[in-house]
Amino acid sequence: MNGQSTAAVRCQNVVKTYDTGGDKVVALGGINLEIHMGELMMLVGPSGCGKTTLISVIAGILDQDSGSCEVFGADLLHLRSGEKLKFRAQNIGFVFQAYNLLPSLNAVENVSIPLLINGVKRQAAERQAAQVLEQVGLGARGKSLPSQLSGGQQQRVAIARALVHDPRLIVCDEPTSALDHETGHNVMELLKQVALHRDRALVIVTHDSRIFGFADRIARMDDGHIEKVVDSAEDL
Amino acid sequence: MNHIALKMLMGDRGKYLGIIMGLTFASLIMTQQPAIFVGLMMRTFSFISDLGLPDIWVMDPKVQFVDDIKPLQDTKLYRVRGVAGVEWAMPLYKGLLKARLDDGTFQTCNVIGLDDATLIGGPPVMLEGKLEDLRRSDGVIVDIDGATDKLAKPPQTPGGSPVPLKIGDTLELNDNRAIVVGIAKTTKTFQSQPVIYTTYSRAVRYAPRERKMLSFVLVKAKPGQDIPALVRRIRETTGLAAYTQQEFKDLTMNYFLKNTGIPINFGISVTLGFVVGAAIAGQTFYNFTLENLRQFGVLKAMGTSNWTLLRMILLQAVLVGSVGYGLGVGLTALFGYSMRNTILAFKFPWQLLAFSGAGVTLICIFAALISIRKVIKLEPAIVFKG
Known part of the structure; x- marks a missing residue:
């Protein structure tokens, strides 16, 4: 942990169930979790244990059934739709397993999207996007389409996109699972180096035990519950 | 975005x-x-459009469209002329007659007979010759499409193109000799038959003899006349059907819309x-x-x-x-x-x-x-x- 104790995310007794054709499946069965500013928290656990559901709730793109989840003091469940959109647009950055870059936009245009959503004019947004691409080592590939980039480069573009609007929380879903070991390691180095600082928190959902070492804390989930929260992979 | x-x-x-x-x-x-x-x-109403001059068309009340000719007695022309507000009223013959071609075949043609004195109702555009040439003996004016296609003379050499009718050529209309004195451009009609213009007296001579020969009476209103009022007056006075140009177009088009x-x-x-x-x-x-x-x-x-x-x-x-x-x-x-x-x-x-x-x-x-x-x-x- 980077020595910061202010809570970025505070989940209390968060419950989420899915209705699968009459059967209720409990995805989150009363989650309690705090993620601090300046912290890189990893959520680990077997498939179907509720990791993705939890980051969806934390990111404000899925409503829990009960309990509260405060992100920087705002209870997203009780925000109106427009306020929640604005909150997400300003405060949250996303990095996805499959990168989810828009295939017909070049790197600069992809990175500029969060700025455009926040109302920045196109020219200024693309200028700023080019600067962030420079930061992630892709300054020369700004005009490249996603299909012209390697997996590692695409993930760097995705990281640039997550950072460009200077959000306070970055949620990453399996950011290294589509990458080979070395590229995955480099991506994590980059994330830690450029994304993590005292005013920002990172939540990473992963299966990839090779990157556990980058975490400040690791929350192990199973069957919709957090089994334990540890400071290092050895304690899992 | x-x-x-x-x-x-x-x-x-x-x-x-x-x-x-x-x-x-x-x-x-x-x-x-x-x-x-x-x-x-x-x-369907291109013939009416081509005859732009008259304000009112007078005809038998049973007429359903422009090609549905139900002839009138010639005396009806004088009755129309006698209606107050009529500047002039002219006769018009319109009928389908067979023309015998040089190769011995027959072609049905739309023969239009214009008032002998004024030639009112002539083709809109003359390409060759003049409308007045109709006054020459046996003179007829043929539309360009008919002249170059259905009324054209057989090719002079085997496999050659048909030879278009030209001024001076002759036709045989119901055993009557007709001499081409002009070529005109007309708007294509629904039935796409060749159009032959001649004088009224000649047209009724070409046509099979009937008791009634007058197809339409074309009427021009006196300046300042209320056309719809004049139409009503002609109907009431003569017992005939009278339509403004637009009404007659509508009548004709509606017939085709309803009956085809x-x-x-x-x-x-x-x-x-x-x-x-x-x-x-x-x-x-x-x-x-x-x-x-x-x-x-x-x-x-x-x-x-x-x-x-x-x-x-x-x-x-x-x-x-x-x-x-x-x-x-x-x-x-x-x-x-x-x-x-x-x-x-x-x-x-x-x-x-x-x-x-x-x-x-x-x-x-x-x-x-x-x-x-x-x-x-x-x-x-x-x-x-x-």
Whole structure:
């Protein structure tokens, strides 16, 4: 942990169930979790244990059934739709397993999207996007389409996109699972180096035990519950 | 976000072209088929349009359209002339007569007999000769289409082209000699028969003898006359049917609309074009949206509002609609231009642009609506699914 104790995310007794054709499946069965500013928290656990559901709730793109989840003091469940959109647009950055870059936009245009959503004019947004691409080592590939980039480069573009609007929380879903070991390691180095600082928190959902070492804390989930929260992979 | 919407649309060339093609097809069918329909309908009254001078047409009350001749007694002409407010009233003969051609075959022709003294009711454009030449012995004026096609003389060499009729050539109309003294341009008629103009007295001589020969009385109102009032007065005084030029056109067109299968046939074509175009464009656009659902989900997760996404989809729909409409209308215009010298009936009034524009707009709204519904209902959490 980077020595910061202010809570970025505070989940209390968060419950989420899915209705699968009459059967209720409990995805989150009363989650309690705090993620601090300046912290890189990893959520680990077997498939179907509720990791993705939890980051969806934390990111404000899925409503829990009960309990509260405060992100920087705002209870997203009780925000109106427009306020929640604005909150997400300003405060949250996303990095996805499959990168989810828009295939017909070049790197600069992809990175500029969060700025455009926040109302920045196109020219200024693309200028700023080019600067962030420079930061992630892709300054020369700004005009490249996603299909012209390697997996590692695409993930760097995705990281640039997550950072460009200077959000306070970055949620990453399996950011290294589509990458080979070395590229995955480099991506994590980059994330830690450029994304993590005292005013920002990172939540990473992963299966990839090779990157556990980058975490400040690791929350192990199973069957919709957090089994334990540890400071290092050895304690899992 | 507009440029993102456009890049998303045009990034997938195959789909983009598919949607454009669907809309182009729909627009083409919705414009070209009605243009032919309008052209055909306008031909039904082209003879009335060509005779621009008279204000009022007087005829037997049983006449249903311009080619439905029910002759009047010649004395009716004088009764019409006696109605107050009539500046002049002239006789007009119109009938189908057989012309014997040089090769011995017969061709039915539309023979128009004009008032001997004034020649009122003559062809709108003279290409060769003068209208007054009709006063020469046995003189007739033939329309250019008839002269170069159905009335043309046989080729002089085997396999050669027919020789168009020219001034000085002769025809045989009902065993009567007729000499071509002029070539005129007339608007094509619905029945596309050659048109032969001559004097009234000569026309009734050519025609089989009947007790009544007068087809129409053409009336010009005195300056300042209230035309509808004069029409009513002629009806009341003579017991004949009287119509303004526009009323007679409407009567003729309505007859064809009600009594022929033309509107239904063209209606089916246009409806089919609309349905097929809507199906192709709607489904391709919907598929395009489905395939981009994840991208819309990403935008939604990052904070894009439904309203912005809706605007993006509408912009995409407007773009493909405009391009498809433009291409369809352009192709229709090209079709009309390339067919201008053929027998095909084709008329492209501005109302057709509005009609097909409305059709394409409906298709685009339909395509956009089914896509918008999907995107609005989209859960942004889809982005975390592998």
